[in-house]
Amino acid sequence: ITVPPESATADQEENVGVYRMQVLGRDRAIIRWLAHRGGARHHQQWKAIGRDMPVAIVIGADPATILAAVLPLPETLSELRFSGILRGERPDLAPCLTVPLAIPAEAEIVIEGFVSATETAPEGPYGDHTGYYNSVEQFPVMRVTAITSRRQPIYFSTFTGRPPDEPSRIGEALNQLFVPLIRQQFPEVTDCWLPPEACSYRIAIAAIKKRYPGQARRLMLGLWSMLPQFSYTKLLIVVDDDIDIRDWRAVMWAVSTRSDSSRDLVTLTDTPIDYLDFASPKSGLGGKLGIDATTKIPPETDREWGVPLAMDPAVVARVDAMWATLGLSGMPAPVLT
Numbered sequence: 130i131t132v133p134p135e136s137a138t139a140d141q142e143e144n145v146g147v148y149r150m151q152v153l154g155r156d157r158a159i160i161r162w163l164a165h166r167g168g169a170r171h172h173q174q175w176k177a178i179g180r181d182m183p184v185a186i187v188i189g190a191d192p193a194t195i196l197a198a199v200l201p202l203p204e205t206l207s208e209l210r211f212s213g214i215l216r217g218e219r220p221d222l223a224p225c226l227t228v229p230l231a232i233p234a235e236a237e238i239v240i241e242g243f244v245s246a247t248e249t250a251p252e253g254p255y256g257d258h259t260g261y262y263n264s265v266e267q268f269p270v271m272r273v274t275a276i277t278s279r280r281q282p283i284y285f286s287t288f289t290g291r292p293p294d295e296p297s298r299i300g301e302a303l304n305q306l307f308v309p310l311i312r313q314q315f316p317e318v319t320d321c322w323l324p325p326e327a328c329s330y331r332i333a334i335a336a337i338k339k340r341y342p343g344q345a346r347r348l349m350l351g352l353w354s355m356l357p358q359f360s361y362t363k364l365l366i367v368v369d370d371d372i373d374i375r376d377w378r379a380v381m382w383a384v385s386t387r388s389d390s391s392r393d394l395v396t397l398t399d400t401p402i403d404y405l406d407f408a409s410p411k412s413g414l415g416g417k418l419g420i421d422a423t424t425k426i427p428p429e430t431d432r433e434w435g436v437p438l439a440m441d442p443a444v445v446a447r448v449d450a451m452w453a454t455l456g457l458s459g460m461p462a463p464v465l466t
């Protein structure tokens with residue numbers, strides 16, 4: 130938990146994020162926040178005025194606070210406030226002892242201290258949620274000023290590695306939470322899915338209720354710009370709302386029948402990208418690909434567009450009713466789209 134230098138005590142501008150730490154000694158540890166994170170943004174502001182930044186590390190808190198901390202919220206929305214929205218009540222906060230910050234009252238263990246404006250140390254190499262070891266990089270060092278805990282604290286941890294790991298499962302849950310955020314800006318979005326096998330954010334699929342030509346492209350450019358986290362999404366596929374975007378077979382059917390590579394690809398170069406993405410040409414700078422797999426309407430096309438096959442509902446119901454008598458009860462019913 131951090132705040133920018135202007136605010137003396139915790140206010141709506143505090144940032145909460147989940148970041149890896151490496152213990153260096155009894156009272157020193159590295160905090161590893163990537164450049165686009167809220168914690169790194171605050172640290173830059175403290176560095177600019179030459180002061181060490183107060184920080185509170187919380188190990189274990191109520192689930193709403195932890196979810197809010199990992200959710201890619203807009204930079205202007207406080208995670209603690211959002212955790213209150215999730216829980217339906219204001220978060221219960223308690224003051225720290227040695228830094229001017231407030232922490233969730235349910236915290237299990239709290240480590241207080243200051244992140245140096247100048248000192249860095251080589252971090253890693255550790256395995257990451259991408260399924261690779263990170264390269265060793267310099268990150269800022271924190272000096273610990275106090276450690277407090279509940280009487281019998283629970284040490285809260287996680288397991289991470291190549292998906293499916295625990296964070297990618299959390300990512301699936303988070304999908305449900307940020308769709309309403311996207312819809313505030315883009316009400317045409319009916320669903321958005323970050324497949325866990327794509328490291329939780331590198332590939333996204335969005336379904337829209339399309340109304341006008343070029344709408345899928347507008348959404349791509351909007352999504353890539355809307356939240357810092359989406360700048361890490363290097364492949365974005367937009368489909369119509371009749372496609373179940375959580376089913377790759379349905380998504381690939383839409384891509385193969387509703388998109389054409391000479392018209393429906395959007396490519397960008399030299400955009401911000403995860404520095405962990407070693408496939409990008411430069412560290413922190415890479416490309417984006419958008420595939421518009423929506424139904425094309427004039428003037429996107431002047432050709433007659435296909436009408437999806439559909440079975441007569443009465444026939445479907447009749448076959449469903451016969452399924453057991455056909456000796457097929459042990460087999461899954463066919464999926465009809």
Ligand SMILES: Cc1cc2nc3c(=O)[nH]c(=O)nc-3n(C[C@H](O)[C@H](O)[C@H](O)COP(=O)(O)O)c2cc1C
Pocket residue numbers: 144145146147148149150161162163165166167168169198199200201202287289296299358
């Ligand atoms: C288990 C776990 C470990 C994470 N480790 C890091 C990390 O070491 N560094 C980092 O920058 N983000 C890490 N993240 C992702 C951030 O917590 C997440 O992007 C969050 O939204 C950042 O919040 P912020 O943008 O407000 O800083 C991790 C997430 C999880 C679930």
